[in-house]
Amino acid sequence: xxxxxxxxxxxxxxxxxxxxxxxxxxxxxxxxxxxxxxxxxxxxxxxxxxxxxxxxxxxxxxxxxxxxxxxxxxxxxxxxxxxxxxxxxxxxxxxxxxxxxxxxxxxxxxxxxxxxxxxxxxxxxxxxxxxxxxxxxxxxxxxxxxxxxxxxxxxxxxxxxxxxxxxxxxxxxxxxxxxxxxxxxxxxxxxxxxxxxxxxxxxxxxxxxxxxxxxxxxxxxxxxxxxxxxxxxxxxxxxxxxxxxxxxxxxxxxxxxxxxxxxxxxxxxxxxxxxxxxxxxxxxxxxxxxxxxxxxxxxxxxxxxxx
Numbered sequence: 001x002x003x004x005x006x007x008x009x010x011x012x013x014x015x016x017x018x019x020x021x022x023x024x025x026x027x028x029x030x031x032x033x034x035x036x037x038x039x040x041x042x043x044x045x046x047x048x049x050x051x052x053x054x055x056x057x058x059x060x061x062x063x064x065x066x067x068x069x070x071x072x073x074x075x076x077x078x079x080x081x082x083x084x085x086x087x088x089x090x091x092x093x094x095x096x097x098x099x100x101x102x103x104x105x106x107x108x109x110x111x112x113x114x115x116x117x118x119x120x121x122x123x124x125x126x127x128x129x130x131x132x133x134x135x136x137x138x139x140x141x142x143x144x145x146x147x148x149x150x151x152x153x154x155x156x157x158x159x160x161x162x163x164x165x166x167x168x169x170x171x172x173x174x175x176x177x178x179x180x181x182x183x184x185x186x187x188x189x190x191x192x193x194x195x196x197x198x199x200x201x202x203x204x205x206x207x208x209x210x211x212x213x214x215x216x217x218x219x220x221x222x223x224x225x226x227x228x229x230x231x232x233x234x235x236x237x238x239x240x241x242x243x244x245x246x247x248x249x250x251x252x253x254x255x256x257x258x259x260x261x262x263x264x265x266x267x268x269x270x271x272x273x274x275x276x277x278x279x280x281x282x283x284x285x286x287x288x289x290x291x292x293x294x295x296x297x298x299x300x301x302x303x304x305x306x307x
Contacts (some may be wrong), residue, residue, distance in 0.1 A: 011054060018053035018076015022181060023197060023240070024248040025204065026072050030196040034182070037192035041184045045084055048096070049182070052083025052103035059107040078110045079103035081129040085286065088183055089137055092147045098136070106132055122298055123249065126287040134283055154282035164223055169230045170216060177212045177235025185231055203247055207260065211242025214264040222268055237271055237290040238264040244294045251301070259307045263297045
C-alpha cells in the first residue's frame with residue numbers, strides 16, 4: 001500500500017510540475033496553484049490539464065525517458081497545452097479522447113524535438129504543442145472524426161477590417177496577459193497565476209509583470225485592436241518571452257533584462273503577422289510568437305555574447 005501511495009504521490013507531484021513548466025517553473029506548489037486558477041475559470045479545463053500532464057508524464061516514464069527530465073515535469077507541459085487546446089478548439093463528444101491522445105503524442109514529439117535540438121543547445125519550448133495542435137485542427141477539413149469549433153473561422157484577407165474602437169481595460173489586459181498562457185479570460189485566474197509565479201521566485205514574478213507592461217504599452221502604441229489588448233491576446237507571448245530571455249535562459253549575459261524587454265516588445269508585431277498569416281486557415285497563433293522570438297534571441301547569443 002505504501003508503494004502504491006508513493007507512486008500516486010510521485011505522479012501527482014510530477015504532474016503539477018508539468019503544469020508549472022508551462023511558465024518555466026519546476027515547483028509542484030506553483031503547479032497546484034496554476035491548476036486551481038485553470039479550474040476556477042473552467043472545471044473541465046482543469047480536469048483535462050491535470051489528465052494531460054499525467055498522460056505526458058506516464059508516456060515518458062513507460063518510454064524510458066531520462067528520470068531527471070521526467071521528475072522536472074519537462075514531458076508534461078506540452079501535453080498540458082495540447083490537451084487544453086484540443087478540448088477548446090474541437091467540438092463533439094470525441095474531443096476529450098482526442099485531447100488525451102494528443103497529450104500522449106505531445107510527449108513523444110517532445111522527446112523527438114529534444115533529440116533534434118540537443119546539438120544546438122536551444123530549448124524546444126512549446127513547439128511540439130504548436131505543431132500537434134495546428135496539424136490536428138487542419139485535419140478537421142479532411143477527416144470527419146475531427147470537428148473544429150465554429151469560433152475558428154477561416155477569413156479572407158481581402159475582406160479583413162481592423163477595429164481599434166472602444167476603451168482598453170488595462171487591469172483586465174494585464175491579468176489576462178497571464179491567463180491567456182492557459183487560454184483563460186478570467187481575472188481571478190490571472191491573479192492566481194501571478195501568485196504562482198511569485199511563489200516560485202520574486203524575480204520570475206517581477207519579470208512576468210515587466211513583460212505584461214511591455215506588451216500592453218507596445219500593442220497600444222502600435223495601435224493594435226483594443227479588444228485584443230484588453231483580453232491579453234497580445235500579452236501572453238510577451239510574458240513567456242520576457243521570462244525565457246531575461247531569466248530562465250539568461251546564462252549571465254550582461255544585458256539580459258534589456259534584451260528580454262526588447263524581445264517581449266517584438267512579440268507584438270510578430271503576433272500580428274502570424275495572426276494575419278493564419279487568418280485564411282482559421283488557426284490561432286498559440287505560442288508561436290514566443291517560440292520565434294525566444295529562438296531568435298537565444299540563437300543570437302551564440303554569436304553576440306553580450307546580449
